[in-house]
Amino acid sequence: MNREKNVNRAVMKKDAMALVTGAPVYTDDLAPKDCLVVKVLRSPHAHALVKTIDTKRASAVPGIACVLTWEDSPACRFTQAGQTYPEPSPYDRRIIDRRLRFVGDVVAIVAGDTEQAVDRALKLIKTEYEVLKPVLDFRKAKDNPVLVHPEEDWKSLCPVGADNKRNLCSSGSESDGDVEAVLKDCDLVIERTYHTKADNQTMMETFRAFTYLDAFGRLNVVASTQIPFHIRRILANALGIPKSAVRVVKPRIGGGFGAKQTGVAEIYPAIVTMKTGRPAKMIYTRYESMIAASPRHEMEVTVRMGLSKEGKVRAVDMYTLSNTGAYGEHGPTTVGLSGHKAIPIYTPEAFRFTYDVVYTNYQSSGAYRGYGATQGLFAVETALNEAAALLGIDPLEIRRKNFLRERQIMPAYYNERLESCHVSQCMEKARAMMDWDKKYPFKDMGNGKVRGVGVGISMQGSGIPCVDVGTVTIRLSDEGHYNMMIGATDMGTGCDTILSQMAADCMDCDVKDIVVSGVDTDVSPYDSGSYASSTTYVTGMAVVKACRELREKIIAQGAELLGIPAKTADFDGACVYAANEDNANDGSASISLKDISTKRMCGSGLALEATVSHSSPTSPPPFMCGMAEVEVDLQTGEIELLEYKAAVDCGTVINPNLARIQAEGGIVQGIGMALFEDINYTDKGRLKENSFMQYKIPARVEIPDLEVEFDSSYEPSGPFGAKSVGEVVMNTPLPAIVQAVYHATGLWFRELPVTPEKVIRGLGKLR
Numbered sequence: 001m002n003r004e005k006n007v008n009r010a011v012m013k014k015d016a017m018a019l020v021t022g023a024p025v026y027t028d029d030l031a032p033k034d035c036l037v038v039k040v041l042r043s044p045h046a047h048a049l050v051k052t053i054d055t056k057r058a059s060a061v062p063g064i065a066c067v068l069t070w071e072d073s074p075a076c077r078f079t080q081a082g083q084t085y086p087e088p089s090p091y092d093r094r095i096i097d098r099r100l101r102f103v104g105d106v107v108a109i110v111a112g113d114t115e116q117a118v119d120r121a122l123k124l125i126k127t128e129y130e131v132l133k134p135v136l137d138f139r140k141a142k143d144n145p146v147l148v149h150p151e152e153d154w155k156s157l158c159p160v161g162a163d164n165k166r167n168l169c170s171s172g173s174e175s176d177g178d179v180e181a182v183l184k185d186c187d188l189v190i191e192r193t194y195h196t197k198a199d200n201q202t203m204m205e206t207f208r209a210f211t212y213l214d215a216f217g218r219l220n221v222v223a224s225t226q227i228p229f230h231i232r233r234i235l236a237n238a239l240g241i242p243k244s245a246v247r248v249v250k251p252r253i254g255g256g257f258g259a260k261q262t263g264v265a266e267i268y269p270a271i272v273t274m275k276t277g278r279p280a281k282m283i284y285t286r287y288e289s290m291i292a293a294s295p296r297h298e299m300e301v302t303v304r305m306g307l308s309k310e311g312k313v314r315a316v317d318m319y320t321l322s323n324t325g326a327y328g329e330h331g332p333t334t335v336g337l338s339g340h341k342a343i344p345i346y347t348p349e350a351f352r353f354t355y356d357v358v359y360t361n362y363q364s365s366g367a368y369r370g371y372g373a374t375q376g377l378f379a380v381e382t383a384l385n386e387a388a389a390l391l392g393i394d395p396l397e398i399r400r401k402n403f404l405r406e407r408q409i410m411p412a413y414y415n416e417r418l419e420s421c422h423v424s425q426c427m428e429k430a431r432a433m434m435d436w437d438k439k440y441p442f443k444d445m446g447n448g449k450v451r452g453v454g455v456g457i458s459m460q461g462s463g464i465p466c467v468d469v470g471t472v473t474i475r476l477s478d479e480g481h482y483n484m485m486i487g488a489t490d491m492g493t494g495c496d497t498i499l500s501q502m503a504a505d506c507m508d509c510d511v512k513d514i515v516v517s518g519v520d521t522d523v524s525p526y527d528s529g530s531y532a533s534s535t536t537y538v539t540g541m542a543v544v545k546a547c548r549e550l551r552e553k554i555i556a557q558g559a560e561l562l563g564i565p566a567k568t569a570d571f572d573g574a575c576v577y578a579a580n581e582d583n584a585n586d587g588s589a590s591i592s593l594k595d596i597s598t599k600r601m602c603g604s605g606l607a608l609e610a611t612v613s614h615s616s617p618t619s620p621p622p623f624m625c626g627m628a629e630v631e632v633d634l635q636t637g638e639i640e641l642l643e644y645k646a647a648v649d650c651g652t653v654i655n656p657n658l659a660r661i662q663a664e665g666g667i668v669q670g671i672g673m674a675l676f677e678d679i680n681y682t683d684k685g686r687l688k689e690n691s692f693m694q695y696k697i698p699a700r701v702e703i704p705d706l707e708v709e710f711d712s713s714y715e716p717s718g719p720f721g722a723k724s725v726g727e728v729v730m731n732t733p734l735p736a737i738v739q740a741v742y743h744a745t746g747l748w749f750r751e752l753p754v755t756p757e758k759v760i761r762g763l764g765k766l767r
Helices: 016-020 115-124 179-184 228-239 267-276 286-291 331-340 373-391 395-400 423-434 495-506 535-562 593-599 656-675 733-745 756-766
Strands: 036-042 048-054 064-068 106-112 126-131 168-176 188-196 208-213 219-223 246-249 280-283 298-307 313-325 350-359 442-444 449-459 470-476 482-486 514-517 569-571 575-579 585-592 609-614 623-633 639-649 707-710
Touching (some): 036 115, 036 267, 064 115, 106 115, 168 331, 179 313, 219 267, 298 331, 313 373, 373 449, 373 733, 395 423, 423 623, 423 639, 470 593, 495 514, 535 575, 535 585, 535 609, 575 593, 585 593, 623 656, 733 756
Parallel strands (some): 036 280, 313 350, 639 707
Antiparallel strands (some): 064 106, 449 623, 470 609, 569 575
């Protein structure tokens, strides 16, 4: 049977019509009307102890169901990080703690029938604080006499170099080769320090969840989350109840970008429901999503890079200082990617990577697209661009001398062998798209404005090797369609559609014949969650394996009904038939898939379904090259991004439209981080940029028409040759734009964002 293939085709997203027509599919749409409204009283201090708290007047407000304080909170320590057990992030939280560790930390939880009643009650809570000295400089946090976590029940489950008595969430070092000896032998050694701030994910749908008890007394949680199975464990740990008493359901998600890899909101309605027995919901305001969420980790990365005079990178010595804030969510793991995804991109002869992750009295950081690789690649790529300028070498030429090649072993990347790599081809494609040779390095427009171009390369990973798990159940249903249950979370990226495309090609059917169920921890097969760029690569291979097993069962059932040996039968997606030596239908016997699905409902001893898990021992990196052209007004410092061209190697592109949208979205976020998004605090630890009035993200008029193309390698360990695409696309705008500004102005900017004010100040120093 000849069917149009679905992989590498722009199939429309399965949920597209529901979303564009405004169907009620999101968390708040589905919440019961009688939910208690849950809000929290937040700390006005960066570091304080609650001396006394009086909730009597608040509790007396009509319509208030409960007011909870640290005295009502379980004593269990837990982490809100959505990571596979045992979590690398330390157990350093309580639902409500007497010690408050940042401006915005939870002092009390209030739940009531209406928002008005809850708002009134919050104002009536009387609290006396003992204000403590905070740790507000992350460069001075390590071994500071002021401890963010002095408690004795703090614990770290994994050996990540954590020590709460030193304000260390994590620390460590790794190396290969004699770095100092190689550096000593280099023609050029540069040392630079780069600083990136705690950018906010600013997804359209803020954090939200609602909870209720079912008829059996189990806690049911419906949440906008990337990590349903991890949320189940987090809630069980926090509440001190068994995981079997918790069910988590994920509806459609209005964006996450890593923010929802942390259980930010779920615990508060959950404890209210457990205390009152009533349904409860919490909807974060945008203000709360800014001041008490899980932004990117602020990092300061120092790079020493040694090169030959020809431009060969010989040694990289890198130190990352990461600011995890008040709690350690994702602190030990994001810092690792700052080195593991940046150092190996050019495979130096020797490398050393050391790092410290410190506690401070700012809001806790978490996961954000790129997950530490963004910060590390900005540093390494900009250091290479600076070295190219010092050596007088075209930044494309210096990369040609250093690119990874297929079959190489990457010591700084878990000693993996690189099986698929078109990074060189991506750069050449981007070069042609940008018309680099005509524009490099700059062009004076003669009107006080200068144009410059810049380049950046990035790599990421495809899931966490030997950790991430994807599981798929697919079964033949009535009339010959398939039901596929997955535990992976579609957060707007289209993974339901992509996995259906793979299943459709495996089963020789149309995508519409694959019905995908959303995630419900009671019925969905286990999946680690949608993070670490794992879904297409890890869960996709589970789809391939499950379909392969189901095909064999369908052939066996069809052959039995035909009365022929299974080894003489085959399946073409529409029927099982007697096959000749070439596996073609010999015309002697066949039975339709519809008849098989109908007949198996009576007297069949074979379940036509398959459940398969997949985990990969490797994490094949995708690659990307991005190029930026900017125009800088030397009188005002204004930077206009004129063009951005990019080429991506994500292996086989499963759905070109969805992959291109992923790339464009990641590029826009990178542009925001490079040029607009700024984080500043007062000397009391209060965030200044706490709304979209202060926190600037790119507007449509500030984004040029992006051009993204693909140059696909073939990854033998991936489904249909695919790798990931979700995170690698975030990382190139930072170094590319910074270099483009340098070519236009002669100024290197090593702290982001690059703003007109910084340009003017820098130009003033040159004059």
